[in-house]
Amino acid sequence: MTAAVFFGCTFIAFGPAIALFLFTIAREPLRVIFLIAGAFFWLVSLLLSSLVWFISVQISNKDSAAQQKGLLIFGVVLSVLLQETFRFAYYKLLKKANEGLLALSQEETMPISIRQLALRYMSGLGFGFMSGAFSVVNILADSVGPGTVGIHGDSQHYFLSSAFMTMAIILLHMFWGVVFFDACEKQRWWAVAAVVISHLLVSCLTFQNPDYVASLIPTYVILFLMGVWAFYSAGGSLRNLKLCLTCKDKDFLLANHRSR
């Protein structure tokens, strides 16, 4: 639509991710590396799922709309399952590298271990960055031009809703990363299954488009719920939250100070 819409949608889609990157990751090179590794794993899962989809489309009947729709649903489900599989693979990789990481960290920096929140949420954020990029970059590229969607009857809120959806997906990936790694550490497989199911649910909600209300609102509800779950599994509690909010944290710190 113009530069205004381009920047607006970019900030909406990547705002939280950029903020997280700037304040928590950018200062430490090791964290950046983990972020990019996570992004790479997501990329590989996408490559595999797109390969399968491409082949299946080629051998399918291109004229039958019902078959194409079925193929699309199949593609989405397959992609979600592959992404979660690669998340698990990334977890396994990091676990194996744990000893190496400990050795690395004895020199100067703070120890990084898989139990650290930072590690868990960085892998999730890496997935989220890459997923968001693939979702929204081509839409952003077209939003720079003078036109908006609609001449063939589509809704003109296409850019805005795509940006909001992308923001939700990035944050969701981050929360899923935290919950997933925590559940794998503690061998709680039902939690892993819940993550997979919620991912499937969110992806299938996008089939409601162009009814953007029906797809965005449930997605944000799930985002909120996953956020709460991730907060708890990362070690937060209602008591901590109250302490922070009422600014009694300084006393708490003095009382429970531990060196790092």
Next chain:
Amino acid sequence: IGDFFLGHIAQPYPDYASESPFSFIWCASCNSVEKKIYVHLNYTVPCVRLLNATHQIGCQSSLSGDVGVLHVLESEENLDWVLSSGPNPPYMVILESSLFTRSVMMKLKNGSSRVAGIVVVAPNTNPVEGFSPHTSCPNENTGVYSESYDPTLAHCNVTVWNPLGNGLSYEEYDFPIFSLKDDNDTQVIRQCYLNHNQAVNGSSPRYPLCAMQLYSHMSAVTDTATCMRRNDINFSISPEMVCDPLGDFNVWASTRPLNNTEKGHKMWEKVVIAAARLDSRSFFFDVAPGAESGASGFITLLAAAHALRNVTQEAQPNRTIFYTFFQGETFDYIGSSRMVYDMENNQFTVDLDNVHSVLEIGQVGLHGESRLWLHSDPVSRRNSSVNEEVRKLIENLQSAAAGLGFTVGEAGFSQPLPPSSFQRFLRARQIPGVVIENHQLNFTNRYYESMYDNAEYLNVSYPPNLTPEEQLKFVTDTAKVILLLTVFKCVTYCVSQVSQMLYGFLVRSNNSWFQQLIPSDLTSHLSKLILNYTSSEPTLLVQYLLANLTGSAINITQENCQNQREDENDKESKHVRHETREGFCVRSTVRLSRAVSPAFELRDYTSKDYSTWTESRWKSIKGRIFLVASHELEMLTLGVGVGVLLASLLLTYIISSKADILFSSGREPT
């Protein structure tokens, strides 16, 4: 017939920045988001910028295209919406051809801050009342009638040749003007306008509105001297040309072979020049059917050349006939001025002393009446010897025509010559000559130099449901009429040849007859315009046609055919090759002579004597339609985005600074 411009050649240099090869590899149709937004226009014909010594004319768009909200103009009063009261300027105005008049265009030109561009919908039938965007006095400064020659005849004081001319082609517009055919694409545009842009009950239409973007950025500006100077700037490895001089080739042939390597005066040679004009133009680029203004004349001359072939081979006339087809006459007589210049400077096969007289065939399309007029120049006829020659010429023509059943009248003695190539010869030398036209006073051509001067105007019509092949063979009435004008008897097959010529030049040039005549490596050019700096399509067609009609086929191999050309000075041999059948070698006296204005040879870009027309170059010409959202919605989106970014920055800062507290209960001591 096709446009004269070297401009097709200008079309050319792709913009390497915008058309990177990667976008092609990516996938031309994969971008479905773009398909949701834009509908590209398929057939776009722009108006382009031309420059001469003092002015620039034509249209210009901004570098990134001009965007405007669509508005279909209903009447001239509706212009008020576009120019003052409409709430969403700038507007892209869609004009039906009935509103494409001088008053509407001038008002739009004056209100150009609110006008983003104009789209003219070309109708399927010609407007009845006539339309001519050319000036009312064509080529008034480069003809022979000037203050020094005869002030009373200068500047069309006696006869305004083109009274319907409204001069639109020679105005300057700073917005793009395109022409669209009245077909399904245009219907999509109208439908978009009706769905989104119509004002309901006087209130302003609500967003999103239907809009159009047109790209036709022209590189050249100001005048010819400026753009030629800029052409010469050589800073980078690939210097960018901004304009090209209009130029092409004249086609000429003689009944008696003349030694072409010896230029200048030929002793004892007296030549009668039979001239016709090849080119025409219209308001829009590359649309120049020129049926009556050009085609009627040169097709007649081609038919005459063919009819004379047998006669002149048996008994050579004592004066050689020079069939000459000039290119570029619309733009201040480029072709004829160049030929006269070459003759004066001994650069041509003959010179002006060899020229005995000139007979020019002008606009000779007959519409019902069968009467032709012979025009001559009153000033040169004050000389008695010239007058005597002209009188003899007129008498000959009249007696020849009498036997064929139509009358040839003499136009008034005090009347000047109409715009014709002969005027350039008169500028150099007082030569006797006559111009044959179908009008006595002003033009009867109601569509002079416009896109409506087409086959329909000449009544070149075919019964419906004929295939192109059948249309080629169908003998139209127009052909029969044209044939009458060749004042020699001709066997019946001549009629079909004229008919085929009319078909080829006015309806479709990619037909089987032309394909037989043109060498196969050039036949691909019949379907599109040529970009290889040699000659444009009509020149090529006329050259090969004339060779075929006046020359003789000889039975030698292709290599010998090429060699022959170098051996003989007086004739040229051309080998016509084909993929499917054996080619043949034709030997004829047809040659090309360069038709670029002498001003460019002399590098005098502000010349008043010669044509200084150049055409600008451009990168891309395209258009597309889409919906635009309101400015408020765009700003709202930006505001929401900035808000989300700031809020998330704040929240993240707070959380990360308090992270120890917030996530403490799950931490284990390290």
